[in-house]
Amino acid sequence: xxxxxxxxxxxxxxxLKVTPQRMLLLGEVSRLGHVGIDELYEKVKTVSPSVxxxxxxxxxxxxxxxxxxxxxxxxxxxSVYEIDRGDHIHFVCRTCGFVEDFNxxxxxxCAMFTERYGRQIDGFGITLSGHCSKCRQ
Numbered sequence: 001x002x003x004x005x006x007x008x009x010x011x012x013x014x015x016l017k018v019t020p021q022r023m024l025l026l027g028e029v030s031r032l033g034h035v036g037i038d039e040l041y042e043k044v045k046t047v048s049p050s051v052x053x054x055x056x057x058x059x060x061x062x063x064x065x066x067x068x069x070x071x072x073x074x075x076x077x078x079s080v081y082e083i084d085r086g087d088h089i090h091f092v093c094r095t096c097g098f099v100e101d102f103n104x105x106x107x108x109x110c111a112m113f114t115e116r117y118g119r120q121i122d123g124f125g126i127t128l129s130g131h132c133s134k135c136r137q
Contacts, residue, residue, distance in 0.1 A: 014067070021048065034072060037078070075092075088103050090102075098135075
C-alpha cells in the first residue's frame with residue numbers, strides 16, 4: 001500500500017499538481033483496493049462535501065492516463081479502479097462482482113508468451129472470472 005508521501009512523489013514525477021482532492025481520492029482507492037466511480041464519489045464526499053462527481057471522473061481519468069491508477073474492466077458491470085502496482089491477474093466473481101488480485105511473475109509469463117508466440121510482451125492485464133467462495137456456497 002502506498003503512503004501519502006508515495007502518492008505525492010507519484011504525482012510530482014508526472015508533473016501533476018498535488019491537490020487535496022487527488023490525495024483524498026488516491027487514499028480512498030488505496031484503502032478500498034478496487035472501487036467504482038460512484039462508490040469512490042460517495043466515500044470522498046463524506047470527507048470533502050464540495051467535491052463534485054465531475055471532479056472525481058476528471059481526476060480518475062487523468063490518473064489512469066498518467067499510470068498512477070488502472071482501470072479494471074468487468075464484463076457486464078461498470079469498471080473498477082485501483083492503484084497501479086504493476087502487472088497482476090484479477091479474479092472477478094460473476095455473481096457478486098468481488099475483485100481479487102493475484103500476483104504472478106510477470107517476467108516469466110511475458111517470456112513464455114514471447115517464446116511460444118514470437119511476440120514481444122511488455123505488460124499484461126488478465127482477468128479470470130468465476131465464483132468466489134461466498135457465492136459458491
